[in-house]
Amino acid sequence: MAKLVQLILLLATLQFVLAIPTDIYLKMLAAQAPTDPCYDDDKARKCIPDFVNAAYGTPVLATSTCGYNEPQRYCEHTSVSGSSKSQDMTCHTCDNDNPQQRFPASALTDLNNSNNVTCWRSEPITPVTSMNAPPDNVTLLLTLGKKYELTYISLQFCPKAPKPDSIAIYKSADFGKTWLPYQFYSSQCRRVYGRPNRLTITKHNEQEARCTDAHRHAGEMSGIQGTRIAFSTLEGRPSARDLDSSPVLQDWVTATDIKVVFNRLQMPEQATKLTLEPNVDIKAGKYSETESNTLHIHQLGSNALDQQSMYGTSGAAAGGTSALIASTGQHYAVSDFSVGGRCKCNGHASKCIPDHHGLLTCDCKHNTSGRDCERCKPFHFDRPWGRATARDPNECKICNCNNHARQCRFNMELFKKSGRVSGGVCQNCRHNTAGRYCDYCKEGYYRDPTKPLNHRRVCKSCECHPIGSSGKTCNHTSGQCPCKDGVTGLTCNRCARGYQQSRSHIAPCIKVPPRMSNMLDTQNTEPEPNPYEANAPYRTDGGRGKMRKMQNKHKKVKPEQILQKGLRNNGESNWSRSEHRGNKQRTIRIHQRKPTTGTRKRDGEVRFTNTDHFQAFPTRVRNNEYNPKTRSYDLDHTD
Structure with a gap:
């Protein structure tokens, strides 16, 4: 019978709940839920513990x-009154x-x-x-x-x-x-x-x-x-x-x-003179048992307990007085x-609870912490801590570090300069970021425009050429490395137009003399004519001999101008080369181990993440890496 009654009550409750619309039912539950005195519609406000x-x-x-x-x-x-003189x-x-x-x-x-x-x-x-x-x-x-x-x-x-x-x-x-x-x-x-x-x-x-x-x-x-x-x-x-x-x-x-x-x-002045009943033993300092065990006390003026006035100057009388004073029984x-007050929480908690050590501690709100809510929680130092008032709850604010830091500190000077809005300074920025808000890339990195600021890979390495660039720091926005004179490219990896490579690490690209530049342009843009043809522009006479001398002079420079990997591998080039000799082409193949880490592309050039090993493939470099399209020496140009 009892189970049947419980089942009926349960069915009645379900029927009542199902009959109420969902939104109204949720509002009823929210109204019944206890509210936090420290917040009003998710807005912080002052709160204090109960008076106890x-x-x-x-x-x-x-x-x-x-x-x-x-x-x-x-x-x-x-x-109880105590107002009577006796x-x-x-x-x-x-x-x-x-x-x-x-x-x-x-x-x-x-x-x-x-x-x-x-x-x-x-x-x-x-x-x-x-x-x-x-x-x-x-x-x-x-x-x-x-x-x-x-x-x-x-x-x-x-x-x-x-x-x-x-x-x-x-x-x-x-x-x-x-x-x-x-x-x-x-x-x-x-x-x-x-x-x-x-x-x-x-x-x-x-x-x-x-x-x-x-x-x-x-x-x-x-x-x-x-x-x-x-x-x-x-x-x-x-x-x-x-x-x-x-x-x-x-x-x-x-x-x-x-x-x-x-x-x-x-x-x-308020001392009393005692008159005892005859059955009180003064010297012994004890009372004899009487029915009421009562002392009659009369208030007198000052010096009422003066020993000389009461008993003279004898030592026995003095001892009797001490016993008499001890026997009065006056006490506190x-x-x-009782002590009335409130648990000190500085307006940031509505109650105090025992912590894991059993100590009474404020149940802190408004992103505060401490036994008295006397400081901000870690990483909530964007504004100074303050006692909550009716006008301002002084809620502690989290620092804005774009998800690149877990620590920050407060700086009053920055807070004042910002119009008392923000004073947090991020510390130990991660993901190669730096700055007060970890909002720009640190030295040697630049911002990847394809990723949001809070992305953990928003900063990319500059990878400036170790010889062609004048430093490892590139532009934080574009990634452009600082190039030396005569060097160009995003990573400073090739010579500019009108420059050729040199053996110097200080000036890897030197300006080509005008006469040599014209000759190199001629011999690099057109194939070398057949001397046996009747219409050949060059003869075996003095003009032809001068050209041969110029080519021989240029040939001595050839091994020193291979810069595309010489800049990267301390002068050791593993790239294949080809040279024009008349209408014949000789190809040199260099077989090396394949890179273990793969390749990636940047600015239209082929780069290897492992610079110690390069992939074996035939390449053709025209006349000491001279690019006829750009009419300049390319440090990494291959054709």
């Missing part, structure tokens, strides 16, 4: 705890081994329940008799474990416990390495802390700690009700309304640790220690 009690459940280290080492006596008022005090025992009489420091940050008040109590405090007496210096240390932006610090004292006279609050923003004063409370600020009472705060001293005596008069200061002291971190600070634009106050409210020091329970007692 940062001290809740956090351990507190106390320098003094009642009954921690041995059972001790503590006393408290029988009346009041009674009831004494009890604290013992750390007894759960009912234990008052540990963990009671400071547990759940504050008014129906079940838990208290931390210090050991009994010796009342002061003069200002020269050492301070009590009972300390409570709270470690938050992470940076918080605090709004208030509150101390709730236990019912019937006396309110301390002098309290100092300190804060640390570097996990306890350094401490700064936060707030002072004292009825005599100048005598105890050397500070004026209720100092006026201006924009020039917004990080100055103030001292006040308002805690002694609960009705004169808002935030102090009954036995509670609440310190507001921004109260009375001029820039409190615009915290985002005030780095001074941002640093002022930031804290990782809070330390509360109780310096004085009572001032000498706090029921709740």
Whole structure:
């Protein structure tokens, strides 16, 4: 029966879903999905974590705890008001081994329940008799474990416990390495802390700690009700309304640790004279068991506990006074220690979560990182990091490196010159690229116009001729190598028109003399005439002899002008040659191993990627690589 009901419900759900149009159903799902507070329609905006009690459940280290080492006596008022000049005090025992009489420091940050008040109590405090007496210096240390932006610090004292006279609050923003004063409370600020009472705060001293005596008069200061002291971190600070634009106050409210020091329970003028019941053993410092176990205390003026006025100058009387002071049981007692604030994320996260080490860390957005979102993520340095505000979320931007780099840095000068738009500088550009954005080819390479800028093979090697070019760097756009005088070609691999090859590596192409140029043009453009023909233009007389001498002179230069591979192979040419002798042609074949890496073409010429081996094939080079078509010497010309 149960399975049948489940099946019916499933069919009803499917029928309902199928009846809804797809677009409407998707909108319903999107509306139900949780939205990210750091984005509004994929647009970044300021976001902050929830306001919490940062001290809740956090351990507190106390320098003094009642009954921690041995059972001790503590006393408290029988009346909560404490306004009567004559009041009674009831004494009890604290013992750390007894759960009912234990008052540990963990009671400071547990759940504050008014129906079940838990208290931390210090050991009994010796009342002061003069200002020269050492301070009590009972300390409570709270470690938050992470940076918080605090709004208030509150101390709730236990019912019937006396309110301390002098309290100092300190804060640390570097996990306890350094401490700064936060707030002072004292009825005599100048005598105890050397500070004026209720100092006026201006924009020039917004990080100055103030001292006040308002805690002694609960009705004169808002935030102090009954036995509670609440310190507001921004109260009375001029820039409190615009915290985002005030780095001074941002640093002022930031804290990782809070330390509360109780310096004085009572001032000498407030010291009390004790009158005990007859059954109290003063010298022993112990109380005898009575039904109420009550002490009657009367407040007197200053020097009320002066030993000479009470007992004279005898040593026994002095010892009795010490026992009497020890038996009063006055102590510090706090029921709740709370710190209100938000996890510091600089406006780039809406919550804090534990990381893989168990440490509380901001769940950073806007391309930021760090425990407090205090920096940009790697490769997102195109603009400077900044705290998110309501006007500008200051989202970190990725660097534009055209997919040729994985690292970049920020440069403020470039950022200012760009109109505060871009300040990223790419580092370690790959794929033979260079530049701020890896947007041009490095030395020895040029841009391939057939490929997009972000292609990994956008830069091609220049391959400038090692002898014909004056450098290895070619034009980044066209690939034209810098040629020496008389050398031409994209890679500077042939002699220009009117130039012939030489044996010099400094000037591989030299200008041909005009007379020789004309003769070479004649003998290279027309076949050599048959001397036995009747119409031959040359005879065996002096003119013919001069031509023979010129040809012989030119023949000596022939082996030195084979430059097409001499430039590439250090003067060793493996190209086949043919020479004209009358109407006969002699062909020289050179057989070598085939190239292992294949061939490629560039600018109409045949190139081999392996210059050590060339393919065996017959070629014909006319008259020392002279190209009759261009009427110039070609370093790599074959016919």
